[in-house]
Amino acid sequence: xxxxxxxxxxxxxxxxxxxxxxxxxxxxxxxxxxxxxxxxxxxxxxxxxxxxxxxxxxxxxxxxxxxxxxxxxxxxxxxxxxxxxxxxxxxxxxxxxxxxxxxxxxxxxxxxxxxxxxxxxxxxxxxxxxxxxxxxxxxxxxxxxxxxxxxxxxxxxxxxxxxxxxxxxxxxxxxxxxxxxxxxxxxxxxxxxxxxxxxxxxxxxxxxxxxxxxxxxxxxxxxxxxxxxxxxxxxxxxxxxxxxxxxxxxxxxxxxxxxxxxxxxxxxxxxxxxxxxxxxxxxxxxxxxxxxxxxxxxxxxxxxxxxxxxxxxxxxxxxxxxxxxxxxxxxxxxxxxxxxxxxxxxxxxxxxxxxxxxxxxxxxxxxxxxxxxxxxxxxxxxxxxxxxxxxxxxxxxxxxx
Amino acid sequence: xxxxxxxxxxxxxxxxxxxxxxxxxxxxxxxxxxxxxxxxxxxxxxxxxxxxxxxxxxxxxxxxxxxxxxxxxxxxxxxxxxxxxxxxxxxxxxxxxxxxxxxxxxxxxxxxxxxxxxxxxxxxxxxxxxxxxxxxxxxxxxxxxxxxxxxxxxxxxxxxxxxxxxxxxxxxxxxxxxxxxxxxxxxxxxxxxxxxxxxxxxxx
Numbered sequence: 001x002x003x004x005x006x007x008x009x010x011x012x013x014x015x016x017x018x019x020x021x022x023x024x025x026x027x028x029x030x031x032x033x034x035x036x037x038x039x040x041x042x043x044x045x046x047x048x049x050x051x052x053x054x055x056x057x058x059x060x061x062x063x064x065x066x067x068x069x070x071x072x073x074x075x076x077x078x079x080x081x082x083x084x085x086x087x088x089x090x091x092x093x094x095x096x097x098x099x100x101x102x103x104x105x106x107x108x109x110x111x112x113x114x115x116x117x118x119x120x121x122x123x124x125x126x127x128x129x130x131x132x133x134x135x136x137x138x139x140x141x142x143x144x145x146x147x148x149x150x151x152x153x154x155x156x157x158x159x160x161x162x163x164x165x166x167x168x169x170x171x172x173x174x175x176x177x178x179x180x181x182x183x184x185x186x187x188x189x190x191x192x193x194x195x196x197x198x199x200x201x202x203x204x205x206x207x208x209x210x211x212x213x214x215x216x217x218x219x220x221x222x223x224x225x226x227x228x229x230x231x232x233x234x235x236x237x238x239x240x241x242x243x244x245x246x247x248x249x250x251x252x253x254x255x256x257x258x259x260x261x262x263x264x265x266x267x268x269x270x271x272x273x274x275x276x277x278x279x280x281x282x283x284x285x286x287x288x289x290x291x292x293x294x295x296x297x298x299x300x301x302x303x304x305x306x307x308x309x310x311x312x313x314x315x316x317x318x319x320x321x322x323x324x325x326x327x328x329x330x331x332x333x334x335x336x337x338x339x340x341x342x343x344x345x346x347x348x349x350x351x352x353x354x355x356x357x358x359x360x361x362x363x364x365x366x367x368x369x370x371x372x373x374x375x376x377x378x379x380x381x382x383x384x385x386x387x388x389x390x391x392x393x394x395x396x397x398x399x400x401x
Numbered sequence: 402x403x404x405x406x407x408x409x410x411x412x413x414x415x416x417x418x419x420x421x422x423x424x425x426x427x428x429x430x431x432x433x434x435x436x437x438x439x440x441x442x443x444x445x446x447x448x449x450x451x452x453x454x455x456x457x458x459x460x461x462x463x464x465x466x467x468x469x470x471x472x473x474x475x476x477x478x479x480x481x482x483x484x485x486x487x488x489x490x491x492x493x494x495x496x497x498x499x500x501x502x503x504x505x506x507x508x509x510x511x512x513x514x515x516x517x518x519x520x521x522x523x524x525x526x527x528x529x530x531x532x533x534x535x536x537x538x539x540x541x542x543x544x545x546x547x548x549x550x551x552x553x554x555x556x557x558x559x560x561x562x563x564x565x566x567x568x569x570x571x572x573x574x575x576x577x578x579x580x581x582x583x584x585x586x587x588x589x590x591x592x593x594x595x596x597x598x599x600x601x602x603x604x605x
Contacts, residue, residue, distance in 0.1 A: 282402075
């Protein structure tokens, strides 16, 4: 039965999880609204041609389908791209400040049979601001999104792709070699990185600086100091200044304890152009938040505007909150009334009155009905009352009475 | 919270356990014949479990294990989103193409390749523009040419004794292999004491 109707990588969210997911979504959209972010809903389908030449989305990972007119469509693999397009279509002034928030499903990883293919994301995007204060606001909101639910054991890990790319620009590597070296830096693969540097005869001081990059992570102050000591160009120094600026902003908010740095993040397979960050919760194996600055993306939609934002994996967050009992149990008391056809009218009245502060359900009194209800886990803890001709009989007291 | 290691069953695991002992960690429950699945050291600081090698990157990527020790061959065949922090000096061998000495490769005819590493093997022959038919085998790959299932094999070679005993020779070396210490991307940033432990590993 299950085998023929289940598709790998898709989840059924049942009533237990659904209410909690809605609770999370409501709290988040309230937070974002208070900071001036308007909620938008990007469409499900995207034009497949759009992904044809992009380096930041792997076309093999997309789900494609053909419309009735023969056009190839894709289910959106990412929310930032369509939200940036929505901003470009409706707002033509590149300097206009636009703040959007969204909660939507994305579809990717279709090349892997077992990977999760449909995930629910929430996020915010800030268009029209180029200064470090914009990223700092985004990062602060990412932190607040977790603090909101009582999560304290987390880190927002911040990097900047400019530090590495300004170094690589001096080395004249071709596209394939760049992808290879970025992969080694990203995965902190020091062994292969060393072999690569030796094989490509990368000159000093660049060789030493590149070997240092994967180790540049940890507490912001320590990393900033190390970065300053190995910077060899004004562009690298500018990156240090920008990261310091963001650190100071978060310090003024009292949020600096949740910030850490990692200069090993690269722009391989993503659209980030400047700062880039991920959010980690201790004990959760995969990052729940990812974001950064993507100034080049909007230009592909005809409006060249600075932008930054983040997205958060809501299913991952929901699982974590459930495991750690951080969500309020908001169940209402359940009441069940067993009635006969003769007193149905009265039963309606009783239930209607009770629905002010609890759920009230009615079942026709028939042999075996009580056993049937008691067997159903959904009705666990319900109060069950049998309505007689002249009196009521309490069958089960329930948890609430 | 203790730091959890996933180790690939076999010779390399024993070498790693020796390293643990050198670093002063004692596992009172552990013996080669033990049926226990997870072993914790006396102080409770670290624990490890043994799994089949292709499962090591899976456990580490998902964060069930903080650290894994597994051969580079496995990481190339089953790529995972993990940090490959250290290149360890154990588990050294080479990825090779092996066949009978008289077997020759003709680029205009298809050859049958048996391997535990179909992805690595396919990438290699694609690079040579050699048409192939790939057969995946779970073990004892040397049997394939001996019994006529395949023309050649792609497999790891350590001493070459198994090949020699079966009359096979190494036709080409794809790359060198050693064990890698891989780390979950979240654990590295959030687990206390993990970095210090890895630094100790680096020194040995």
